[in-house]
Amino acid sequence: MSDKAATALSLDPRTTAVVNVHWQQDIVTREGAFGPFFAAEAEARDVIKNTAALLAAAREHGALVVYARAAFRPGYPDLVRNCALYEQVYATQSLQDGTPGAEIIPELAPQPGDPVVTHARISAFHGTELDLVLRARGVTDVLVTGVATNVTVEGTARDAVGLGYRTVLVADACAAADGPAHEASLATFQLLGSTATSTDLAAAFGRG
Numbered sequence: 649m650s651d652k653a654a655t656a657l658s659l660d661p662r663t664t665a666v667v668n669v670h671w672q673q674d675i676v677t678r679e680g681a682f683g684p685f686f687a688a689e690a691e692a693r694d695v696i697k698n699t700a701a702l703l704a705a706a707r708e709h710g711a712l713v714v715y716a717r718a719a720f721r722p723g724y725p726d727l728v729r730n731c732a733l734y735e736q737v738y739a740t741q742s743l744q745d746g747t748p749g750a751e752i753i754p755e756l757a758p759q760p761g762d763p764v765v766t767h768a769r770i771s772a773f774h775g776t777e778l779d780l781v782l783r784a785r786g787v788t789d790v791l792v793t794g795v796a797t798n799v800t801v802e803g804t805a806r807d808a809v810g811l812g813y814r815t816v817l818v819a820d821a822c823a824a825a826d827g828p829a830h831e832a833s834l835a836t837f838q839l840l841g842s843t844a845t846s847t848d849l850a851a852a853f854g855r856g
Contacts, residue, residue, distance in 0.1 A: 657848055658855035661711035665787045666703060667808075669716045669772055669794025669801050669822075671696070671756045674742045674749030676795050681742030681749060686795050689830075690823045696755050698846040699793045699821040703756065705850035712785050715752060715764040716772030716794075716804065719745040726768050733770075733799065770800055773807040782813070789814045791849055793821035798833040805837060815841035818849060 674680040676696070678687040690696065706713055720727045720737070722744055729735050737743055743750050745766070758764055765776040772778055782790065790813040792805045801822045808815040817837050824830040834843050844852075 657844065657852040659711070659789060659791075659849065659852040661706065661709035661853050663786055664706070664789040664791065664853075665712040665714055665782055665785065666706045666791045666793065666818075667714045667716060667772065667778070667804060668699065668703070668756065669792060669804055670718055670796075671699070671715070671752050671794060672717055672743070672749065673751055673753060674740075675718075676753060681740035682736075685825045686823065689826060690795060693820065693823045693830075695793075695795075695821050695823045696753070699756055699818070702791070702793065702818060702821055702846040702850055705853050706791075707759070709853040711853065712782070712787060713759070713762045714778070714781060715758050715762060716776075716778065716800075717750065717752060717764060717766050718743050718768070718800070719750040719766045720768055721745055728768075771803040771807045772800065773804060773811065779811055787813065789816070791816045791818055793818045793846075795823050797822045797824040797830045799824075802833045802837060805841060809840045816849065817841065817843045818846050819843045821846045 675682045676690050677683055703713055729738055763781045765778045767776045790808045792801055794801045805815050805817055
């Protein structure tokens, strides 16, 4: 997004939601099962701090803040191991509901009233009430943060577009395993929605 476009950007907080994907202990902390893949890049990009700032602005202006977490029942009866990602979940015995690894990190913890949806597939919309939560609030614009940019963040954003939402990937509030994968997802997604920084989006709430 150009500086001129960013300056003109406006968001109506009454119809905007920030959907936060996979800010979980097992995924974004160095101690987590997926930490070797994602923690270093998330730290280098300062995405947790940027997300926290965006959420503060969203809440200040009354926008909806939603969380999506990947979690599976103990013993994994709901885990379909049809790809390398889900094979890794099973191999590491991670993201089991009720364990610390499945919980959202304290820096971005939900506040009372923030909806939290739990999903077992790539998109946070698949098999969840996320679409109903957004429509019940009258949401038309969805901002997506989280990890990994090229997996569930992009998958969720693509589904949001397909469901009719104007969708923005928050470029500095998401991360992949490496920079090229992150940048490729951002470039591809601009054919479907748009990208913007957390700073530009926070400012846009004030112009809505």
